[in-house]
Amino acid sequence: MQAFVFLDLDDTLFQSRAKCPAEGELYPAAFLRDGSAHSFMTAKQRALWRLLETNMTVIPTTARDWEAYRRVDLRFRSWSILDYGGVIIDASGHPDEDWLESMRAATCTAVSGLKQALEMACDFAATRGLSVRVRLIEDFGLTFYLVAKYQNGREPDLDFLQREVLEPWVEARDGAYRLHRNGNNLAVLPRTLGKERAVRHLIGHLRREHGNILTFGLGDSEIDGAFMAECDYLLTPRTSQLFERTFGKSVT
Structure with missing residues (x-):
């Protein structure tokens, strides 16, 4: 069974230097327009990335627009969801025109x-x-x-x-x-915009293409919970806003 992970990027897979731990090696992951490194992966995040890309098809699911997304220095080989679900990009790097037209109306x-x-x-x-x-x-x-x-x-x-x-x-x-x-x-x-709408649409497409599939949703923000809920399994960093406002309430 083919596995897909819908992966939020910022503050899930990498973050600004100010949000990184003071100790430990950091790995540049995203850059500013001038080429300077802006976002970094910790050793654990880098290990997570390698685990995901080796065993699943990774589908970035991000608020980043096309320009900011292209400044992420990671190799994505499949679909991508941008602009809080406003844009879906196919594996060849072109926007899904049908989805774009539906968002134009929405x-x-x-x-x-x-x-x-x-x-x-x-x-x-x-x-x-x-x-x-x-x-x-x-x-x-x-x-x-x-x-x-x-x-x-x-x-x-x-x-x-x-x-x-x-x-x-x-x-x-x-x-x-x-x-x-x-x-x-x-x-x-x-209200017409949401990562969850794009994830739901894309999961339907992937099921038609591949049959029964296994899906994971991975994000850090409370708002990410909606798109993660479209998936079979949900994952969130322990330090995330989503963890704090859900599981964190039961931690003593």
Whole structure:
């Protein structure tokens, strides 16, 4: 039986140097536009990667867009899911046009709202002097979601923006959007966008192609739980947000 693992990348397989342990060898895994290493694997993460790529078909399932995904220095040989499920890339590196067309219809109604949230967040940050960067993630001609990150180590600035602007904005939209926060990553996503939708679609395709298959979901964020639940087995790092908010409650 063929095994597939849907694998979140950032903070699951690698992370920024600041999040790495102080001791132990690190291995560069992802890079910035200028070519400098930005994300690193620990020895255990590198061993996990080797275990997965040797025994399963690895399908990255990430919030990264196409440009950021291509700066990951790992060899993926099959499908990839990008942009929180907004884009599916085939093994030859081309977007699944049918999926892209379905997402064009699913996201078009959310674009004006995301632009409004962006304008409000940027105006608020400028007025209050917040050290945050807010932008829309666009890929293959589509606008998928809004993301905000703090800069210069000023995490309270992002907390303030979340509490005063983006949380109230999302709550006033009657469930049309959802808010996701994990560390220095604050995202506003349309309800029509989700990794779980793409994973469900791709599992259906793989079953038609290969028959009975075995699937694993591996992620770190609470929001990843939805796509992981589409799989036969679920895995999460012990240090993850998902572990802390689920299994961590039973640890004494």
